[in-house]
Amino acid sequence: MNKLEIVHNSKTFKKNDKEFCALQETNMSIQSGKFVSIIGPSGCGKSTLFNIIAGLLPPSTGEVLLDGKNIVGKSGCVGYMLQKDLLLPWRTILDNVILGLEIRGVHKTEARERALPMLQKYGLKGFEHHFPAELSGGMRQRAALLRTLLYDKDVILLDEPFGALDAQTRLFMQSWLLKIWSDFKKTVLFVTHDIDEAIYLSDEIYVFSHRPGRIKAKVEVDLPRPRNEETLTQASFQHLKKGLLIMLKVEQEIS
Amino acid sequence: MDANAEKIPVERTGIDQSLEVKKNTRVKAAVIEDDRKGISMRRKVVIGQMIVGVTIIFLWEFLTRIGWLDSYYWSNPSTIVQTGWTAAIQGTLLQDMAYTSGATIIGFILGTLVGSVIGLSFWWSSLYSRITEPYMIAFNAVPKLALAPVLVIMFGIGFNSKVIMAFLMTVIVAALAAYSGVKSVDKDLEKMLFSLGAKRHHVFMKVVVPSSVPWMVSSLKINIALALAGTIVGEFISSRQGVGRMILYAGQVMDLNLVWVGVIVLSFLSIFMYLGTVWIEKWLLKNRKYQ
Numbered sequence: 001m002n003k004l005e006i007v008h009n010s011k012t013f014k015k016n017d018k019e020f021c022a023l024q025e026t027n028m029s030i031q032s033g034k035f036v037s038i039i040g041p042s043g044c045g046k047s048t049l050f051n052i053i054a055g056l057l058p059p060s061t062g063e064v065l066l067d068g069k070n071i072v073g074k075s076g077c078v079g080y081m082l083q084k085d086l087l088l089p090w091r092t093i094l095d096n097v098i099l100g101l102e103i104r105g106v107h108k109t110e111a112r113e114r115a116l117p118m119l120q121k122y123g124l125k126g127f128e129h130h131f132p133a134e135l136s137g138g139m140r141q142r143a144a145l146l147r148t149l150l151y152d153k154d155v156i157l158l159d160e161p162f163g164a165l166d167a168q169t170r171l172f173m174q175s176w177l178l179k180i181w182s183d184f185k186k187t188v189l190f191v192t193h194d195i196d197e198a199i200y201l202s203d204e205i206y207v208f209s210h211r212p213g214r215i216k217a218k219v220e221v222d223l224p225r226p227r228n229e230e231t232l233t234q235a236s237f238q239h240l241k242k243g244l245l246i247m248l249k250v251e252q253e254i255s
Numbered sequence: 256m257d258a259n260a261e262k263i264p265v266e267r268t269g270i271d272q273s274l275e276v277k278k279n280t281r282v283k284a285a286v287i288e289d290d291r292k293g294i295s296m297r298r299k300v301v302i303g304q305m306i307v308g309v310t311i312i313f314l315w316e317f318l319t320r321i322g323w324l325d326s327y328y329w330s331n332p333s334t335i336v337q338t339g340w341t342a343a344i345q346g347t348l349l350q351d352m353a354y355t356s357g358a359t360i361i362g363f364i365l366g367t368l369v370g371s372v373i374g375l376s377f378w379w380s381s382l383y384s385r386i387t388e389p390y391m392i393a394f395n396a397v398p399k400l401a402l403a404p405v406l407v408i409m410f411g412i413g414f415n416s417k418v419i420m421a422f423l424m425t426v427i428v429a430a431l432a433a434y435s436g437v438k439s440v441d442k443d444l445e446k447m448l449f450s451l452g453a454k455r456h457h458v459f460m461k462v463v464v465p466s467s468v469p470w471m472v473s474s475l476k477i478n479i480a481l482a483l484a485g486t487i488v489g490e491f492i493s494s495r496q497g498v499g500r501m502i503l504y505a506g507q508v509m510d511l512n513l514v515w516v517g518v519i520v521l522s523f524l525s526i527f528m529y530l531g532t533v534w535i536e537k538w539l540l541k542n543r544k545y546q
């Protein structure tokens with residue numbers, strides 16, 4: 001069963017009366033519970049595609065089907081973590097994380113009670129009542145992701161969540177994300193620039209061409225799960241990486 | 256191999272910890288030193304300020320006594336205190352102070368609230384805000400003090416016309432400040448909230464209002480002074496009460512000592528109300544220390 005289908009989506013922006021194509025016609029079908037990554041050069045329309053799926057941006061053409069229902073232009077149907085952590089600086093971490101519940105009308109005290117164990121379980125213990133500016137980048141990303149998770153939609157979109165982190169924190173966060181993914185059984189769409197990251201995390205990888213974006217290839221990752229650091233050194237991992245590197249190199253050269 | 260693997264990190268953390276401790280003590284020592292410096296600095300500042308104040312009052316008194324300054328125009332501190340005391344005990348100085356500060360504070364609160372609401376409302380429609388903005392700026396440029404005679408005729412010589420003056424002085428400043436706040440709201444924050452299924456009123460309450468608070472707060476200090484100026488001018492034009500009226504009356508009967516009393520009293524009112532807004536500001540921003 002396809003959880004999410006992207007049908008003939010494209011997006012053209014108008015800039016000073018000039019048409020500017022950010023995303024060429026794109027089709028994707030994503031099965032329930034899969035971890036799917038999207039990689040592609042900067043500016044190829046990955047965030048644009050996510051904005052369309054999240055209903056924050058109307059596409060120029062096409063439909064987005066969630067469980068077979070068209071959700072184009074409807075926001076709030078999927079969880080979406082934008083490229084920045086976007087924590088509200090005047091709220092504590094706990095109060096940031098419960099934002100989605102609050103909007104749904106859950107009372108603040110109850111929302112806090114529900115969120116607190118999650119913060120403690122997923123590495124933010126002791127920081128519940130701190131303000132975002134007091135946290136490290138990795139912790140802020142974790143808080144933002146927990147906020148998205150607590151919003152509790154089947155599909156979550158993650159736009160380069162670890163892009164701004166150093167290599168070591170990144171590795172740690174990847175394992176953390178995999179744990180969460182297996183705990184919560186969500187369907188994940190994940191944008192990254194990092195090939196290792198894409199292979200390590202995903203079941204499928206979509207490779208986008210340079211601007212204007214278009215799907216260039218779809219790669220299945222059949223590495224066994226659960227994955228750990230050893231996965232990174234396996235021969236099949238290296239093989240996949242080589243293939244993807246070549247594809248992306250071609251893209252870089254064209255652009 | 257396992258044992259080794261475990262040992263190394265333990266040793267390493269041991270070293271790290273001792274380093275950490277050293278660093279901490281050093282930091283602590285530095286902080287204490289800084290504090291000491293801060294305290295002695297603060298003490299010096301306070302002492303210096305007191306010396307300057309006392310010198311000014313002393314010179315004022317001294318120069319008027321020996322006749323270098325004409326005490327008819329300049330009065331002098333001891334006479335001012337005496338006149339003030341008499342005006343408070345036998346006259347209506349205390350009621351006048353209550354009248355003036357009452358009108359100022361009510362006008363200030365109304366102006367700030369209404370202005371903030373107007374400014375924030377601009378978030379809801381860019382058509383409406385774009386149509387209105389030039390008029391706001393134009394109205395801000397109108398010298399509202401010059402309108403005082405009209406307002407006194409419209410609203411009478413009583414308390415209301417003073418409140419209206421203070422209100423008009425503050426409302427546009429507050430509205431423009433809130434509007435600047437609205438314009439500076441991070442569009443991505445709005446987007447993030449929509450992605451959590453928010454409606455516009457959620458975005459307004461959870462993002463627009465809180466992120467505009469520092470902008471609105473920044474106008475409080477200017478506004479309290481403007482409100483006081485509005486009230487005093489209102490009293491100058493026509494009034495039966497208030498410190499402004501007292502000054503005007505004293506000037507008409509050439510009681511310059513009493514004029515000085517009025518000026519000094521107004522300065523103190525102004526300082527106290529300023530301190531009040533500083534306190535409100537601190538209270539409103541108490542969660543913002545980390546921004």
Ligand SMILES: Nc1ncnc2c1ncn2[C@@H]1O[C@H](COP(=O)(O)OP(=O)(O)OP(=O)(O)O)[C@@H](O)[C@H]1O
Binds near residue numbers: 014042043046
């Ligand atoms: N609202 C907009 N109006 C006009 N052009 C836009 C708008 N949003 C995005 N674009 C353009 O569309 C193109 C694709 O942008 P997008 O943010 O989707 O890229 P991306 O693949 O996410 O890049 P990155 O990896 O750097 O985040 C860019 O060239 C961008 O300038």
Ligand SMILES: [Mg+2]
Binds near residue numbers: 046048
């Ligand atoms: Mg992007």
